[in-house]
Amino acid sequence: MSITGAAALGIGAVFFTLYLRSQQKEIAALISICASLILFTAALPQFETILSGIRELSADSGVGETAELLIKALGISAAAQITADICREAGESAVGTQVELFARAEIAVLSLPMAVRLLEMARGMLA
């Protein structure tokens, strides 16, 4: 999908949402969610290109493992952000906050091995 298509889809979705919001809230919310998911799915190939570039760069720099970890954290962050926004859009801000909390916990779990290695390094120095 090109940017023109994405823009057209976005504007169309907003138009229909605004039109239907006063009469059928549920349908409007569904349209909004569908449009968001379609746009996100359409953007995934672009992300794939960026990620392969980052992977190449990180492999050349010798930080492949670390880059993978950061990419995972970025993916978690993106997915959580979109989900939380959709939840808030649907009026379920509590669910959105929980999703963000879950994502933060997952990123913390992801960072844990590094934190442990760093602490071990510090402990090794302090021993």
Added chain:
Amino acid sequence: VKRALLCAFAGAVMIVLFCGSACAEEGIAAELYGEELEQFSAVLPDELPPELRGALRAPDGVETAADALDFSAVWARIAAEIRDAWPSAAALMLRLMGLLMISALFGGCGKALGGSSLTPACELCSTLCTALAAAEPLGAMLNSCRGYLETMTELVNGVTPIACALCAASGQLNTAAVSRAALMLLYTLYQNLYTVLLLPAVRIEFCFGIIGSIGAGVRLDALSRGVRRVFTWLLAMLGLVLTFTIGVQNVIAKSTDSFTMRTVKFALGSFIPLVGGALSDALGTAAGSLSLIRTACGAVCMAAVLILAVPLIVQLVLNRTVLALCRGAAEMIGCEREGRLIGEMHGVVGTLLAAAAMVSLLFLLILALLIGMRSTGG
């Protein structure tokens, strides 16, 4: 009775110093000080060229040692060490730069997503990655420093008996006593420097650096800077006091020895009939010959320090430069936390560099004072 005592003393001095003179002149001083020379040779680094290792026993030992300390030879060694150490420093730079680029990209993507609640978690993840990459070579550098200090301690331990034996043999008993005291002081300092000063300073700086970079809003860089200043000030003061004290003691001992030597020479020349003048001259020759061996020993020690210190100092300087470059790059691309962390690691490497430089300089200074000086009797 006085005359008899004087004659007996002169005879004893004559026997001891004539033996020393003959041995030194014929190049068999090694037999006299064989054990000390063996002990000294054992602590010399393996990288020392064989001709330099054998300089102590060779008649032209001073020239051989002086050639090793030649300006071009020193530069050639530094260049060779830079060539050897550059790949690892370049790898560190590549890794850090790569991480910084990814962190910057990551930060940009995070901001683009607009999630303020998720940004701190992502930043923490990114900072941890950089902290690991920046801290990993620190352990290796610390180990190199410890190894260097251990080798220097062994070198001081090895050089002490030979330096004192040579001083005492050339009639400089006070200088020998001062040499022993100074070298033992240096030995104690080297033995304790790592555990008492260097390691605590590095630990504190490292921990402050990690906490300051990971903890959002926690700024501990001023404290680390303070620790670094105290450490370098302590090192400088220690070096200054030690050099000054040993210098003053050395001058006093040298004057006393000179007076004693002149008195003995005068006594020999005046009170021993016929051969007194010849004995007096021989005494001077003996002291001069032993001074030559002592100078060769000092020059070999200096070459050994150079060979030991250059790899470590080159490694530390290169890594420090790389860290400084990466800190600059981090600040340029907006990775403030990563830049701060790399800056802290840069400071830690600076502390290690200060310790290595001080240890080498202090040894060279004390060596120049104790072994490199000319015989007072010659």
